[in-house]
Amino acid sequence: METMQYLVIQGHTSEFPEPITLEKGTPLTVGERYEGTEGWENWVFCESPGQKGGWVPSQIIEIITDNAARAREDYTARELNVREGELLLGKKMLNGWVWCEKSGGSDSGWVPLENLQEVQR
Numbered sequence: 001m002e003t004m005q006y007l008v009i010q011g012h013t014s015e016f017p018e019p020i021t022l023e024k025g026t027p028l029t030v031g032e033r034y035e036g037t038e039g040w041e042n043w044v045f046c047e048s049p050g051q052k053g054g055w056v057p058s059q060i061i062e063i064i065t066d067n068a069a070r071a072r073e074d075y076t077a078r079e080l081n082v083r084e085g086e087l088l089l090g091k092k093m094l095n096g097w098v099w100c101e102k103s104g105g106s107d108s109g110w111v112p113l114e115n116l117q118e119v120q121r
Helices: none
Strands: 002-010 028-034 042-048 051-056 062-063 068-071 087-094 095-102 108-112 116-118
Touching: 028 062, 042 068
Parallel strands: none
Antiparallel strands: 002 087, 002 116, 028 042, 028 068, 042 051, 062 068, 087 095, 095 108
């Protein structure tokens, strides 16, 4: 995905102060798949030694057995707290969420796509 500019049309505040953070190859215990009305497909709840569990995109998980896997790439579930009217740079889109940076690159994290409106340059 090329970098896109977005306007925040609805604020977002993370409910997860300790997001799961993985390095490529991190062993994972795979749990439930996310099911909700938002249309956020392909998210799996995973646990990793030494940290709280969190939601991980299934695209970055290499399944080894029914409930064992490893991370295919580095990943963090950190969400970005944003307010309506802010401008963000979107770097990556996965399963209804966009990895965004605030202007100046001061802060970054995931924001629900439904909270954003693409700004035409």
